[in-house]
Amino acid sequence: MSSKKAKVLKAQPKIWITVIAPKYFGFTELGRTPTSSPDKVVRRTLWTTLYNITNDFSHQHIKMCFQIIKVEGDKAYTIFKGHELARDYIRSLVRRGSSRIDSIFDVETKDGYQLRVFMLAVTVKRAKTSQKSAIRAIMRRVVEEKASQLNFEAFVQELVLGKISSDVYNETKKIYPLRKVEAMKSKLLRVPLESEEAKVLHQSLQES
Numbered sequence: 001m002s003s004k005k006a007k008v009l010k011a012q013p014k015i016w017i018t019v020i021a022p023k024y025f026g027f028t029e030l031g032r033t034p035t036s037s038p039d040k041v042v043r044r045t046l047w048t049t050l051y052n053i054t055n056d057f058s059h060q061h062i063k064m065c066f067q068i069i070k071v072e073g074d075k076a077y078t079i080f081k082g083h084e085l086a087r088d089y090i091r092s093l094v095r096r097g098s099s100r101i102d103s104i105f106d107v108e109t110k111d112g113y114q115l116r117v118f119m120l121a122v123t124v125k126r127a128k129t130s131q132k133s134a135i136r137a138i139m140r141r142v143v144e145e146k147a148s149q150l151n152f153e154a155f156v157q158e159l160v161l162g163k164i165s166s167d168v169y170n171e172t173k174k175i176y177p178l179r180k181v182e183a184m185k186s187k188l189l190r191v192p193l194e195s196e197e198a199k200v201l202h203q204s205l206q207e208s
Contacts (some may be wrong), residue, residue, distance in 0.1 A: 017041050019076045021053060021066065024153035028053045030066060030078070038071040045081060050160060061089035062160060080156050082115075084185040090120070093180050099127040102184075103136045107147035109155045112192035117143055117159070118185035119168065124177040131176045138175065142168045159183045 014034040021028040030048050035041045045067045050059035062085060066078035094100045101121040108114045119139045127135070146164050147155055158164045160183065169181040 015074070017071060017074055017076045019046055019066070019068065019078060022078055022080060022153070024157055025053050025080070033076070038074075038076075041068050041071060041076050044068045044076075046078070050083075061086040064160070079191075080188065082185070082187040083160050083183075084118075085182060090182075090184065093120075093122045093182070095122075095179075097126055098179060099123040099125075099132060101127070101132050101135050101139075103139045105140050105143070106189065107144050109147050109150060109152045111151040112195075113152035113155075113188065114190035115147075115155075116187045116189055117183060119143065119165075119181070120184040121168070121172055121181045122179045124179050127176050134175045135172045135178075138172045139168050139181075142171055156186075159186060 014036060015038070016032045016034055017038060018032050019030040021030050030046055030052070033041055033044065033046070045065055047063055047065050050062035050064055051057060053059075053064070062083060064083050065081040067081045068076045069079050070077050099122070101123070103119045103121075104116065106114060106116050121135050121139065123131075143164060146158065146167070150158065155164075162183075165181045165183050169178060172178060172181065
């Protein structure tokens with residue numbers, strides 16, 4: 001018997017696991033993944049779009065990352081690991097004669113989850129350096145205040161669905177006319193030690 005045939009005989013049968021979004025995204029089915037053992041999909045990450053969760057076409061440019069934390073039967077349950085906007089969408093926001101203002105900072109939610117947030121503001125016309133600095137300061141203040149007031153689930157919802165960006169816009173437009181404010185990207189950095197996800201995610205967060 002050839003080695004190729006031997007390998008085929010030894011191959012374990014594949015089963016399909018349905019990947020489920022967290023409760024705060026409605027336990028929506030994110031897709032299916034094959035595996036020879038359910039335990040092997042734990043810590044596996046999956047990218048999708050917010051459109052696939054909400055069925056709102058205006059959300060197709062928002063990419064979402066989830067990580068599997070446990071498997072029960074043929075279902076794999078996940079935690080939100082981060083999001084980012086499509087590059088083409090970001091390029092479409094920045095036009096000639098406008099200013100792009102970026103701000104990156106770490107925040108901690110009311111229940112102890114730490115995230116890195118990348119905010120983006122685009123002005124109608126070119127802004128001065130002092131105006132850019134003032135807008136960055138407001139972006140940081142508003143997002144940090146939101147994080148301190150909300151638990152992880154609520155903060156993530158408001159971040160990716162645009163509520164926080166809207167709050168930032170309403171504050172920063174007082175400094176200078178803006179075209180758009182977006183939560184451009186986020187990344188989960190740390191989970192509380194007592195949380196359900198802690199044991200599963202600790203090593204992967206340390207490695208990322």
